Amino acid sequence: MPDLPQFWLEQGWPARVLQPLAACFSGAVQVRASAYRRGWLRSYRIRAPVIVVGNLFVGGSGKTPLVIWLVERLRASGWRPGVVSRGYGGCSGGKPRLVKAGDDPVYLGDEPVLIAARTGAPVAVAADRVAAAECLVRDGRCDFVISDDGLQHYRLKRDAEIAVFDAERGVGNARCFPAGPLREPLSRLRRVDLVVGNGGAVDGAGYIFHLVPGRLVALGCDSPSVVPPVTGSRIRAVTGIGHPERFFRLLQTLGYRVVPQPFPDHHAFRLKDLQYAEPLPIIMTEKDAVKCRRMAVDGLWYLPVAAQPDGRTQNALDSLLLRFLPRTAGNRP
Secondary structure, eight states: OOOOOOGSSSSSSHHHHHHHHHHHHHHHHHHHHHHHHHHHSBOOOSSEEEEEOOOOOOOOSSSHHHHHHHHHHHHHHTEEEEEEEOOOOOOOOOOOOEETTOOOOHHHHHHHHHHHHHHHHOOOEEEHHHHHHHHHHHHTHHHEEEEEEEOOTTTTTEEEEEEEEEETTTTTTTTTTTTSSSSOOOOGGGGGEEEEEEESTTTTEEEEEEEOOOOOOOOTOOTOOOOOOOSSSSEEEEEEEOOOHHHHOOOOOOOOOEEEEEEOOOOOOGGGGGGOOOOOOOOEEEHHHHTTSSSSSSEEEEEEEEEEEEEHHHHHHHHHHHHGGGGSSOOOO
């Protein structure tokens, strides 16, 4: 399946032809953002600090592992963090829903289910992130909220913003949709607290994190007798993420000979998607695995990854969290 349109990464004639539409789109989103800043449209503050981890680039940037890192960092500091998400890829709709590790991602979204499974933190999904955040703090289950995505969801007041980019694609051709991949113009980055690159520096910002792979996990089977594919063997890499080439290259760096099989981002996998004439072991991402755990397929594995900020970035993230030090463990009223 194709990834993003190639012209979104180039300054060719399609981008130039679509620039008038992009200018209209950019103008509209800037007017909307200004209306919230001036109070013409109302934003709502909840009874807890809020950090938004989002992006300007359409599609995946690897921000969910950074959300998980922040949850664990906050918990280690004595907070009780929770996560809100729109539940992209799900169809829950209506009122906020609390997500459990075993929930069906078809209805609640793959990323929220993954975050709930990896962290054990309360996760709420709703198109209205204000309602989702209030659902988390209403009964005291959370005292700090991270919004997974939602940089453009201005109804929810936030105390800090982190914009995440995939370093390989950077800012693309730096144009707004539909001439380019940006949801808002690059000037929006002047109002965020940190710009962090997944895999390298982006747009002059030196804040970086890398995705560090864990050990392969057999999907639906935790028996120690199940042996993972050995380094150097041919495997089929099946994934439905925003930038599948990043996953394929990671597997190659681990020594596998990769047969790539990309699907669209947030793809709802069916059994036939995992059945091939050549019986190779299949490796997928953990985000894909939450949608395939009920499928009885031999030789199916997933590769968990964790965000690892470099020293400078970790210091910057810790400094950001220290803004809320008066509420941390031992200092709460």
